[in-house]
Amino acid sequence: MLQKKELPKLSEGFSRIMFCHNDAEIQDAVKTYSSLEPFDDLPRGCFGQRSHEAKVQVGIMKFLKKADAPSSGRTPKVDRVQRHLSPQSSDKKDQSSERKDGGLGLINFSEKEEMGSKETAACSSSNDIPTLAFPSISTADFQFNLDKASDIIVEKVEECLGKLGNARLVLVDLSHGSKILSLVKAKAEKKNIDSSKFFTFVGNIVHLFTKGGLRCSVIANAANWRLKPGGGGVNAAIFNAAGADFEAATKDRAKSLQPGHAVVVPLPSTSPLHIREGVTHVIHVLGPNMNPQRPNCLGNDYNEGCKLLCKAYSSLFDGFMSILNKQENIIPEPSKMLPGSDCGPDGSNQNFDQKNKRDGEFLSENSKKSRSSQNDARVEEANKDNERTGAKGWGSWAHALYQIAMHPERHKDDTFEVSEDVVVIKDVYPKAQRHLLVLARTENLDRLSDVRQEHLDLLRRMHAVGLKWAEKLLQEDDASLVFRLGYHSVPSMRQLHLHVISQDFNSPHLKNKKHWNSFNTAFFRDSVDVIEEVSSKGKATIKGDEGLLSMELRCHRCRSAHPNIPRLKSHITNCKAAFPAALLQNGRLVHRPGEVGTVKP
DNA sequence: GTTCTAGAAC
DNA sequence: GTTCTAGAAC
Numbered sequence: 001m002l003q004k005k006e007l008p009k010l011s012e013g014f015s016r017i018m019f020c021h022n023d024a025e026i027q028d029a030v031k032t033y034s035s036l037e038p039f040d041d042l043p044r045g046c047f048g049q050r051s052h053e054a055k056v057q058v059g060i061m062k063f064l065k066k067a068d069a070p071s072s073g074r075t076p077k078v079d080r081v082q083r084h085l086s087p088q089s090s091d092k093k094d095q096s097s098e099r100k101d102g103g104l105g106l107i108n109f110s111e112k113e114e115m116g117s118k119e120t121a122a123c124s125s126s127n128d129i130p131t132l133a134f135p136s137i138s139t140a141d142f143q144f145n146l147d148k149a150s151d152i153i154v155e156k157v158e159e160c161l162g163k164l165g166n167a168r169l170v171l172v173d174l175s176h177g178s179k180i181l182s183l184v185k186a187k188a189e190k191k192n193i194d195s196s197k198f199f200t201f202v203g204n205i206v207h208l209f210t211k212g213g214l215r216c217s218v219i220a221n222a223a224n225w226r227l228k229p230g231g232g233g234v235n236a237a238i239f240n241a242a243g244a245d246f247e248a249a250t251k252d253r254a255k256s257l258q259p260g261h262a263v264v265v266p267l268p269s270t271s272p273l274h275i276r277e278g279v280t281h282v283i284h285v286l287g288p289n290m291n292p293q294r295p296n297c298l299g300n301d302y303n304e305g306c307k308l309l310c311k312a313y314s315s316l317f318d319g320f321m322s323i324l325n326k327q328e329n330i331i332p333e334p335s336k337m338l339p340g341s342d343c344g345p346d347g348s349n350q351n352f353d354q355k356n357k358r359d360g361e362f363l364s365e366n367s368k369k370s371r372s373s374q375n376d377a378r379v380e381e382a383n384k385d386n387e388r389t390g391a392k393g394w395g396s397w398a399h400a401l402y403q404i405a406m407h408p409e410r411h412k413d414d415t416f417e418v419s420e421d422v423v424v425i426k427d428v429y430p431k432a433q434r435h436l437l438v439l440a441r442t443e444n445l446d447r448l449s450d451v452r453q454e455h456l457d458l459l460r461r462m463h464a465v466g467l468k469w470a471e472k473l474l475q476e477d478d479a480s481l482v483f484r485l486g487y488h489s490v491p492s493m494r495q496l497h498l499h500v501i502s503q504d505f506n507s508p509h510l511k512n513k514k515h516w517n518s519f520n521t522a523f524f525r526d527s528v529d530v531i532e533e534v535s536s537k538g539k540a541t542i543k544g545d546e547g548l549l550s551m552e553l554r555c556h557r558c559r560s561a562h563p564n565i566p567r568l569k570s571h572i573t574n575c576k577a578a579f580p581a582a583l584l585q586n587g588r589l590v591h592r593p594g595e596v597g598t599v600k601p
Numbered sequence: 602g603t604t605c606t607a608g609a610a611c
Numbered sequence: 612g613t614t615c616t617a618g619a620a621c
Contacts, residue, residue: 295607296607395602397621398602428602428603564616
């Protein structure tokens with residue numbers, strides 16, 4: 001058996017390397033590939049046939065046991081092979097024996113798993129053969145039963161191999177005595193699975209090429225559901241090795257992952273894993289969790305667990321095949337997915353983007369089919385509504401205001417005022433003591449970015465109605481209130497609506513940063529400014545950058561910063577500072593004389 | 602738009 | 612330990 005030795009970097013001249021593990025294999029290989037000769041320009045131990053003409057070349061790599069560091073009592077067979085093949089290589093042996101192992105790292109090939117015929121290298125490496133290296137899913141931290149898992153791996157691999165063409169699958173485990181590898185190996189052998197298409201390999205999945213000589217264009221990551229770095233094992237190793245660009249690329253593809261699902265992430269060319277290891281894609285895959293100490297534990301429900309693990313491998317292999325078919329760009333561009341979608345001029349549409357990110361997961365065909373029919377029906381209904389009204393890209397929940405605006409008679413209890421062009425309602429989830437909405441009743445006018453010069457009269461009318469109600473509330477309700485009238489740059493609900501909101505922001509419904517910032521950053525467009533902009537430029541300025549909604553929390557009066565919503569809310573109940581000058585101009589604030597502009601006692 | 606909840610932050 | 616955030620799901 002070979003001993004732990006460094007593995008030299010492979011020459012471009014090799015497209016196939018054979019690792020031999022015992023005398024019989026070496027003899028077989030030498031017999032089969034009689035023209036083999038040592039390569040002068042490769043580290044000692046590399047033998048093979050030059051690839052000037054032949055498409056497939058074969059080499060025998062042997063790595064010498066360091067003369068001064070025997071780690072087992074067994075004779076290093078490589079000496080005999082080298083003698084057998086060329087005396088020249090014997091001479092080189094001494095030089096390389098002096099070489100240190102550091103730098104390239106160690107891999108114990110004596111424990112490399114291999115399967116199938118000896119003629120076909122269990123671990124052949126080629127830059128040409130697309131290879132997916134994957135760890136065993138769910139069997140480490142998620143404590144999935146190894147016997148059941150190995151059955152599933154072999155079953156799913158067998159299913160996939162038929163569709164793979166010349167591509168290969170490699171099950172990788174770091175541990176030399178890996179039980180899952182030996183189980184899978186045994187079961188795959190029993191099923192006569194072609195060992196040139198599927199084999200197991202002991203090594204670090206982020207160093208397969210540089211330390212193992214195994215070129216894998218795609219590697220799978222046993223991800224966590226948040227698709228975040230950290231944790232341990234394969235996930236931490238891959239995120240560490242792939243660098244920040246990969247983290248960003250992942251975030252770009254999907255925000256999270258459900259058990260049984262996978263998502264393909266092309267590895268940025270800047271990623272060290274791409275440059276060093278030649279990995280072009282990482283497929284994140286999440287399996288079922290049987291560990292009670294981890295989220296979403298299935299208890300001992302192996303019915304569900306096995307289903308999910310099957311689904312996970314199907315999704316993973318489907319993802320790999322989509323790469324092979326050059327269909328890895330499974331998340332369509334919004335414009336391609338929904339031609340004519342009416343995104344604002346800034347191109348932003350949070351609902352749409354979010355939906356796309358959710359749908360960006362790579363689902364196996366089966367799991368796509370198994371989506372609940374109830375959910376399908378809801379989505380279908382929303383799609384119909386979108387189609388019917390020409391309003392595409394809105395979530396299924398985003399049509400409520402549209403329904404009220406178009407059919408106020410069906411919502412009599414909720415409406416304050418109905419006229420030909422507007423409807424006034426109370427916001428169902430008011431973010432302040434008084435919070436009304438003035439809805440436009442115009443069709444195909446869903447948001448501020450739809451507004452043009454032709455809507456100026458409507459905008460003025462909406463403003464006048466909003467102002468009327470603010471004044472009414474000041475007069476009849478609470479004279480100390482201060483109102484602000486305006487639009488969200490990118491609304492969450494369709495149908496243009498003007499917010500009339502008191503500036504106390506004293507409401508249990510104001511719960512998060514997005515709520516606060518949507519009314520207290522440039523995301524909120526004052527009605528007076530919108531009218532002025534549409535009048536002068538033909539359209540309103542949209543400040544829909546995501547950044548605005550996640551900005552630090554600042555008091556809208558004194559501009560002090562606060563670490564979280566509870567602290568901010570506690571502050572604003574007491575802050576009596578004058579409003580910032582910008583708000584005091586152009587009638588942006590509506591109030592009784594003397595209520596704003598000065599610091600109160 | 603809200604609700605739910607894992608896990609980060611404290 | 613509790614509080615709070617942020618992302619998915621609806």
